[in-house]
Amino acid sequence: MAHDFAYRNYSHTQGKVKNGGGDRSPRDQGRRTLSRNFLVDPAAVDLVMAVADPGGLVLEPEAGDGSITRALARRGASVTAYEIDPLSAAKLTARNRSDSGVRVVRADVTKTRAPREPFAVVGNISFSVTAKIVDWCLAAPTLTSATLLTQLDYARWHSGDHGRWSPVTVANWPWFDWELCGQVGRESFRPVPSVDSAVLRIRRRPEPLVRELDSYVELVETGFSGMGGSVRASLRTCYDGVDAALAVAGIDRDTVVDHVHPDQWVQVHKRLIS
Incomplete structure (x- = not known):
């Protein structure tokens, strides 16, 4: 399922052709x-x-x-x-x-x-x-x-x-x-x-890595909310046991959110939600 993040679109329209100018067909x-x-x-x-x-x-x-x-x-x-x-x-x-x-x-x-x-x-x-x-x-x-x-x-x-x-x-x-x-x-x-x-x-994937769609997406949205600048700071606004979950997933306490590998998100979810 696709999820709507306001800052997801990093595509851009084309620039000018190097040999641009003049009449075009x-x-x-x-x-x-x-x-x-x-x-x-x-x-x-x-x-x-x-x-x-x-x-x-x-x-x-x-x-x-x-x-x-x-x-x-x-x-x-x-x-x-x-x-x-x-x-x-x-x-x-x-x-x-x-x-x-x-x-x-x-x-x-x-x-x-x-x-x-x-x-x-x-x-x-x-x-x-x-x-x-x-x-x-x-x-x-x-x-x-x-x-x-x-x-x-x-x-x-x-x-x-x-x-x-x-x-x-x-x-x-x-x-x-x-x-x-x-x-x-x-x-x-x-x-x-x-x-x-x-x-x-x-x-x-043949089989999903997570069954609880809503709770996983909510976790990711919270992590990317920008509260505090790190994934730890963002998650601690809504979840208990964040430090232990990050440690199990091998995530340093000051890691910026987009540097967290997706597999680590799955591990954090299992620790906090499952």
């Missing part, structure tokens, strides 16, 4: 209006496919020009490609008209109902809507995994690659594993964005 202008950066590097597409290992039903948000759509179909996935831009959707439909394994839907995937059957999400998504799409994925009860090309900093922070973890990652950790699975340089996209990207893999 209507197609390029459309890309910019939608903050779109289409993937044009076959090696990057292969990386996404290797991480996703697609099979069965796959939903692709923001399918764009279809580079990932075609790769998914070649690997035998049953693809539902979502595209909100009318021109791109029409071209994508025409290119895949003879492929029964591809269905193109002109819609925003986050405004649709998730399938009842198990499905995966694979896509190159706009930086400006990353949090919205990730939240939709986390809230989908039948989602098995999401393999997403996101802004590098977003992927690093949400996967703990910086040694820090976002509140979204921590709140959903008992149910989802988060992993950074490779970087993709900005030169792999057109128009060229101002920052590099990465492949973020979110995978549902």
Whole structure:
């Protein structure tokens, strides 16, 4: 389940192209209006496919020009490609008209109902809507995994690659594993964005690490409330036995909240709640 933290969105819209300026085609202008950066590097597409290992039903948000759509179909996935831009959707439909394994839907995937059957999400998504799409994925009860090309900093922070973890990652950790699975340089996209990207893999665990959803989320929200500057200070506003719980989890008393590993949050919860 996704949880709404006001400070969760660390995605940003694209900057200017290095060689920007001058006249632009209507197609390029459309890309910019939608903050779109289409993937044009076959090696990057292969990386996404290797991480996703697609099979069965796959939903692709923001399918764009279809580079990932075609790769998914070649690997035998049953693809539902979502595209909100009318021109791109029409071209994508025409290119895949003879492929029964591809269905193109002109819609925003986050405004649709998730399938009842198990499905995966694979896509190159706009930086400006990353949090919205990730939240939709986390809230989908039948989602098995999401393999997403996101802004590098977003992927690093949400996967703990910086040694820090976002509140979204921590709140959903008992149910989802988060992993950074490779970087993709900005030169792999057109128009060229101002920052590099990465492949973020979110995978549902076979069994949750925590059963008590409400109490775990409440614990995380309290920890990230910012009361006192450390996880100890925040938790002591609402819980007894915090020092003992932190000691069992191996957390120093002055540890800043986003430096606490998600597995340690699970241990603290078990000590304080279970």
